[in-house]
Amino acid sequence: MSQTWLGIREEVHRRLRDGEWKPGDLIPSEAALSDEFNCARATVNRALQSLAEQGLLERKRKAGTRVAATPVPKAMFQIPLLRAEVEARGSTYRYLLLKKSRRKAPRNISARMKLESAANLLHIKALHFSGDTPYCLEDRWINPDVVDGLSDVDFSQTSANEFLLRNIPYTQGELSLGAREANAEHAELLDIPETSALFEMNRSTWLDGLPVTTVTLLFPPGYTLSTTL
Amino acid sequence: MSQTWLGIREEVHRRLRDGEWKPGDLIPSEAALSDEFNCARATVNRALQSLAEQGLLERKRKAGTRVAATPVPKAMFQIPLLRAEVEARGSTYRYLLLKKSRRKAPRNISARMKLESAANLLHIKALHFSGDTPYCLEDRWINPDVVDGLSDVDFSQTSANEFLLRNIPYTQGELSLGAREANAEHAELLDIPETSALFEMNRSTWLDGLPVTTVTLLFPPGYTLSTTL
DNA sequence: AAGTGGTCTAGACCACGCG
DNA sequence: GCGTGGTCTAGACCACTTA
Structure with missing residues (x-):
């Protein structure tokens, strides 16, 4: 069990890739995941926030975390000097x-x-x-x-x-x-x-x-x- | 005293804008800032990481946090469906x-x-x-x-x-x-x-x-x- | 060797927003 | 209301890198 936020992000990412969680699906709450991964909720939070930043997840209070229906990729560019x-x-x-x-x-x-x-x-x-x-x-x-x-x-x-x-x-x-x-x-x-x-x-x-x-x-x-x- | 990480980011950003901390400068350590802002170090960390992501700061262990010498702007684009x-x-x-x-x-x-x-x-x-x-x-x-x-x-x-x-x-x-x-x-x-x-x-x-x-x-x-x- | 950022924990309170 | 994510805390250990 890797309790680093990167490890958790990777595992969640894998579940998205493999279709275990499909677009539109509600995924388990942070509390449930921190239980499953046997780590602090803050660590799960870090991982899920990172995936949400990339546009793979959509998070709302009370509503929970959903797999983005249409995964609009976001790309970061360095603007050159x-x-x-x-x-x-x-x-x-x-x-x-x-x-x-x-x-x-x-x-x-x-x-x-x-x-x-x-x-x-x-x-x-x-x-x-x-x-x-x-x-x-x-x-x-x-x-x-x-x-x-x-x-x-x-x-x-x-x-x-x-x-x-x-x-x-x-x-x-x-x-x-x-x-x-x-x-x-x-x-x-x-x-x-x-x-x-x-x-x-x-x-x-x-x-x-x-x-x-x-x-x-x-x-x-x-x-x-x-x-x- | 605003102990939110957004508030701290805003204050640090202001100091960068106003030239209190100039490009290349070493800024105070997280510990010093968390003391100044009277908050937990993790909160300062969140704020500084956010600014580093935008390319305004450069952070290295032991070396500390520096104001980016050449602030290369980074821009996030949504790639259209x-x-x-x-x-x-x-x-x-x-x-x-x-x-x-x-x-x-x-x-x-x-x-x-x-x-x-x-x-x-x-x-x-x-x-x-x-x-x-x-x-x-x-x-x-x-x-x-x-x-x-x-x-x-x-x-x-x-x-x-x-x-x-x-x-x-x-x-x-x-x-x-x-x-x-x-x-x-x-x-x-x-x-x-x-x-x-x-x-x-x-x-x-x-x-x-x-x-x-x-x-x-x-x-x-x-x-x-x-x-x- | 030692100081700095990176991260994790366990707990807490809060704001939002669904039902 | 009440469950969920958002955030803050105080403390701890670790990894990296510079001096």
Whole structure:
């Protein structure tokens, strides 16, 4: 009898795999299981919570623990820091500021940031390189009212991506992934044909309800984001 | 004094946000914090583990808990069940089997599945619709030696995606996301222009080391996968 | 060698939500 | 109401890793 929470998770997982407990079924209560496994209830709790996090179980007070009817897999991705990702592949990371200006946010941007009034934002475009190859095109809007020390940063040297991730915290964020066809500008900057399929990552963050920044990262063909299940 | 682990997580999170503890810093030990917060060490442990899971802290025995030097955000995505996703938008889900055959796996597929010998696999192509609009193109290879009851399934009625997710468990899996330019076949099947950018999702699973299935899902332009941070 | 996080225990109280 | 999971406690032992 393995009384570790990992051992119990493994055994419960096996019963789910083997169909001893089927989707929709109510499984025994924590008390019953802690009795069966001859361990403390807290240990069973740890194991079942872990499985519930993965989406395999659904737990409700009083109602008990059920095997998820439709096991919607959940996958955890690490969102890359561009510099770290490039250097991890053994390439040299390089960064080039393309554009920096203060502008009123266009409508789609203020919508994305949930801005009420069309505030004056800092707009930055930059290219990230892996060796001499363009690796990622960054298009970012920053709310200067929320980000301290913004005017002190030399964005021709420090990537906005890195500065913000390292220094500016947030309390909420949204992330979405998609694909987008390259336009003429993308093609030229990323040095690829104009019809290429780009991988697109959008991220927006807020600090206590105030918009901080929103960014679109575009990656040339071949880029993938991977994880294990 | 809030002695809940959520309250403690919030307070520690605040100290990270406010820079009281900076990237790379060693923060007080669990014992010290449980003393400060006047609670049990287990409660502090729960809070710190939660922050470590999110990538904000790095914990090592004896070395203590450090603020992550480069806070690599981790994001959890729910991997959609196609039917559920379509129906959640209020559309009618429809499924069309395009092709079903037994073939030796081509090299790229056996590599993806980590097959040693070129086994005979079941190859399936199918289209998933949202209303009358093509929603997703599925290209799947199944290992019949591992999947029970495969010959009993009528894949003209039941989507392989759904059958496998509901009935066939796995112990390991890989998932990768990317973008791909549509070719002539994709364009015709998905009813889109030939240069469109497709969102590509690859998933492969194994059961106790044996390859179960590998699938490529292609989504037409406009599809996004989203989550909150 | 010693300090730190990882985990387990036995017990307790509570909040939720089904009947 | 009352059974269930959610959480907290005080204490203990252990595993890992650094000094």
